[in-house]
Amino acid sequence: MGAIQAIRGTRDILPNEVSYWQHAEATARTIFQRAQYQEIRTPIFEATELFARGIGEATDVVGKEMYSFTDRGDRALTLRPELTAGVARACIQNGLLKPGSLQRLWYTGPTFRYERPQAGRQRQFHQVGIECLGSDSPLADVEVIALATDLLQALGLRSLQLDINSVGRGEDRQRHRQALVDYLTPHKADLDADSQDRLTRNPLRILDSKNERTQTIVQDAPQLLDYLSPESRRHFEQVQASLNDLGIAYQINPRLVRGLDYYTHTAFEIQSADLGAQATVCGGGRYDGLVATLGGADTPAVGWALGMERLILLLQELQASPTTAPDFYVVSRGAIAQARALVLTQKLRQQGFGLEFDLSGSGFGNQFKRADRSGAIACLILGDEEAAQGKISIKWLPTQTQDTWTQDRLLTSPDSLRQTLAQLRETLAASQT
RNA sequence: GCGAGUGUAGCCAAGAGGUCAAGGCAGUGGAUUGUGGUUCCACCAUGCGUGGGUUCGAAUCCCAUCACUCGCCCCA
Numbered sequence: 256m257g258a259i260q261a262i263r264g265t266r267d268i269l270p271n272e273v274s275y276w277q278h279a280e281a282t283a284r285t286i287f288q289r290a291q292y293q294e295i296r297t298p299i300f301e302a303t304e305l306f307a308r309g310i311g312e313a314t315d316v317v318g319k320e321m322y323s324f325t326d327r328g329d330r331a332l333t334l335r336p337e338l339t340a341g342v343a344r345a346c347i348q349n350g351l352l353k354p355g356s357l358q359r360l361w362y363t364g365p366t367f368r369y370e371r372p373q374a375g376r377q378r379q380f381h382q383v384g385i386e387c388l389g390s391d392s393p394l395a396d397v398e399v400i401a402l403a404t405d406l407l408q409a410l411g412l413r414s415l416q417l418d419i420n421s422v423g424r425g426e427d428r429q430r431h432r433q434a435l436v437d438y439l440t441p442h443k444a445d446l447d448a449d450s451q452d453r454l455t456r457n458p459l460r461i462l463d464s465k466n467e468r469t470q471t472i473v474q475d476a477p478q479l480l481d482y483l484s485p486e487s488r489r490h491f492e493q494v495q496a497s498l499n500d501l502g503i504a505y506q507i508n509p510r511l512v513r514g515l516d517y518y519t520h521t522a523f524e525i526q527s528a529d530l531g532a533q534a535t536v537c538g539g540g541r542y543d544g545l546v547a548t549l550g551g552a553d554t555p556a557v558g559w560a561l562g563m564e565r566l567i568l569l570l571q572e573l574q575a576s577p578t579t580a581p582d583f584y585v586v587s588r589g590a591i592a593q594a595r596a597l598v599l600t601q602k603l604r605q606q607g608f609g610l611e612f613d614l615s616g617s618g619f620g621n622q623f624k625r626a627d628r629s630g631a632i633a634c635l636i637l638g639d640e641e642a643a644q645g646k647i648s649i650k651w652l653p654t655q656t657q658d659t660w661t662q663d664r665l666l667t668s669p670d671s672l673r674q675t676l677a678q679l680r681e682t683l684a685a686s687q688t
Numbered sequence: 689g690c691g692a693g694u695g696u697a698g699c700c701a702a703g704a705g706g707u708c709a710a711g712g713c714a715g716u717g718g719a720u721u722g723u724g725g726u727u728c729c730a731c732c733a734u735g736c737g738u739g740g741g742u743u744c745g746a747a748u749c750c751c752a753u754c755a756c757u758c759g760c761c762c763c764a
Contacts, residue, residue, distance in 0.1 A: 260737095263755070315762050319689075337764085366764075371689080374757070375764085382764060449761070465760085514763055524764095535764060562764030588722075621717080623724035638722055650723070657723085 264370070264378025274579065275570045279410060279563065280363065283383050286406050287361040290398070292385055295360045297341040303331040309340035309549055311516025313456070320368040322378075334367035337515070339542070339558060340549070342386055347551035354552065357389040363563070375533035375565045384539070386558035388546070393493035396521045396541055397501065399557045403525060403537050404503055406561075412527075412569055415536065417504065419523040420511035421491040423483045425544070431482035432458055442472045462510045478509050490520050513538065517545040521557065529572060530565055537561040580630030581609040582676050585637070586622040592642040599635070599647065599662060606669045610635075627652065632679050635665075651675070653683050 261267060268276060287294075303323050310317050322334040335341055342360060346352050363383040370376060385402060387395050400417070407415055422428060435458045443451055447466035454461065462473050483491065498505055505523075513522045522540035530536070539559025546554035583603065587596035600610050611629050613622045619638070626634045636648035636657075647665055650657040665672075 260755075320762080368763075370762075372756080373759090376762090380764065384764090460762090532759070533763075538764060560764060565764060586723080617717080618720080619722045620720055620724080623722095625724085627724040634723080636723075640722080648723095652724075655724090 262378075264372040266377065272567070272571075275567050276563065279566055279570065280383070282409050283361070283363070283406055286402060286409060287385060290359070290402055292359040292361040292387075292402075295342055295345060295362050296364070297338065297345045297362070298335075299365060300332050300334050301341050301344065303333040305340050305344055305549070306333055306336060309343065309517060309545055310337070314514055314516055316368065316514060320370055322367045322369055336368045337366060337560060338362050338364065338382055338384055339386060339517075339545070339560070343388075343546050343549055343551070343556075346388060347546065347549060352388060352546065352551060352554050355389075357387070359385070359387050361385040373531075373533060375530050375562070375568060377564060381563035382560045383563060384558060384560035386556060388554055388556040390557075391543065391555035393490050393521075394497055395555075396490075396494050396557045397497040397503075399539065399559060400498065400523060401501055401503060403539070403559055403561065407525065407536070407566075410566070410570060411573055414528060416506065416526050416528075417523060418508035418511050418526065419494065419498075419505050419521065420480075420508050421483055421487055421494075421520050422479065422512060422518055422522050422540070423487045424519050427482050427484055427487060428459075428479070431477060431479045434477040434482065435459070435461075438476050439472070445469075445472060459512045463512065479512075480509050487520055494521055513540055517542040517548065519543045523559070527565075527569055529569060533565065535562070536565050536569070580632075581611040582631065583608060583610045583633050583635050584622075584626035584629050584631035585610055585612045585635045586619060586626060587613065587637040588619060588622075589639050589642065592637045592639055595642050595662075596635070596637040599637070599665065602666055606666075608669075608672070632676050632683070651679060653679050653686075 284294075303321070306321065307317055312318070316336050321336055323331065324333075325331055342362060346358060346360075351358050361384065364381065365379055366382045367379050369378060372378060385399060387399050400419075404415075404417065423431070436454065439446070439454060439458065439461065443454060445468060446454070446461070447464060447469050450461045450464050450466065450469050459479070461469065462476065464470060464473065480488075480491075495505075495507075508524075511522055511524060518540045520541040520543070523538070524535050525537040526534040527536055528534070537559055539557070541555070541557045543553075543555040546552065546556060585596050585600050587593045597612060600612050603610055611631065613625060615621065615625070619636075623634065631652065633652060634648075634650040636650060641647050641659070645662050646659050647662050648657055648659045649665075
């Protein structure tokens with residue numbers, strides 16, 4: 256009652272879930288590093304104008320999904336709804352885009368969009384992404400896509416689908432858009448309400464409508480792929496050829512369009528059937544115009560962003576949470592013994608062992624119960640008797656055997672300790688399968 | 689932003705206007721003040737998302753509000 260709650264569309268990531276995040280982040284990091292992508296960290300909020308100009312005023316993201324506010328200095332600011340624009344801004348501002356040079360970058364961090372929350376969709380969510388700036392080669396598109404599929408595969412995800420398309424260049428889209436409007440206008444009355452609305456705002460989207468009647472009308476509508484310039488078509492063909500060389504399965508989806516204005520040529524999406532309505536895990540493409548739009552030198556670029564929450568949902572369906580059991584559980588009783596036990600605990604931790612120290616102050620019986628639940632391989636036991644003699648008892652939980660060592664021996668034989676732990680862990684694993 | 693559904697403990701839940709709200713899992717303490725996993729016992733919601741209203745009486749009916757879920761829109 257009266258307790259303050261996390262605000263709508265935000266959530267806490269609790270310890271039992273964090274292990275998935277760490278696993279995903281670590282995997283991403285090694286894959287990016289192997290391909291010589293460097294991490295970049297940019298601010299969580301930026302000038303509103305950056306997104307308005309970069310993403311496009313007419314897009315849904317800018318039009319109705321931004322967390323915008325003015326600060327005490329009357330600056331118009333926005334919590335970033337995606338990271339690409341900020342990364343591009345940082346590259347321009349810091350002179351990272353020298354003519355003829357390449358920047359390979361990756362990033363991760365929180366992202367904000369004011370939308371109705373659903374499964375796999377929140378107002379604060381997290382993205383991981385990469386950007387390859389400075390190359391117009393179709394091979395850059397494919398390198399970037401391959402890193403996405405590598406990452407997902409390394410995480411053990413199956414049954415994902417890669418859709419690709421080419422949205423051409425601005426001129427190609429203009430011509431196609433005109434043709435599309437010309438084709439659809441006579442049918443306007445038969446379109447669903449949403450699509451009628453989109454006829455003037457964003458006719459491309461009509462192709463994607465889920466309305467059956469609209470779909471039958473749209474079947475014979477002009478396809479964007481037929482309006483591509485020869486250059487754009489060649490680019491798209493090379494992307495496909497190179498994907499084939501790498502054995503990456505894909506589907507050409509002529510209806511795939513991206514929600515942000517800055518995309519050119521290649522657009523792609525990776526979807527999962529296990530995510531419900533929010534099926535896209537990873538989306539990206541080429542954005543040759545963005546850097547120039549933001550005031551930088553003309554710089555071709557490709558990249559993608561991946562939704563961490565959606566990725567974690569898939570990982571959780573796949574495997575149980577990785578456990579983090581300690582090597583030793585430290586059982587002690589009596590003020591002097593406890594104080595000594597803590598000293599030994601710290602020294603063993605400094606040698607690289609994992610130890611959980613019992614702080615409950617309850618009887619040995621209860622401490623052993625907790626030791627068992629902790630999943631530890633052994634108990635270190637220090638009571639009045641051991642403390643008085645400078646000794647310590649070690650109970651090996653899987654074998655129910657117990658040794659008494661001098662405390663000195665405990666601290667000076669890390670190798671044999673490690674060996675015993677490894678052996679017991681093995682037999683434990685064997686007995687469980 | 690629109691449409692629909694659901695809120696009872698950390699989790700899964702029964703309850704359907706009338707004994708100070710079943711049960712299970714988890715947790716804590718004890719049987720066992722120096723030895724675990726099994727077992728047994730005890731404890732664990734002055735309150736049913738929140739705020740109003742109807743009623744002699746509300747977890748149960750009504751209204752509002754908040755949150756979540758599903759669909760639309762859109763995206764990661």
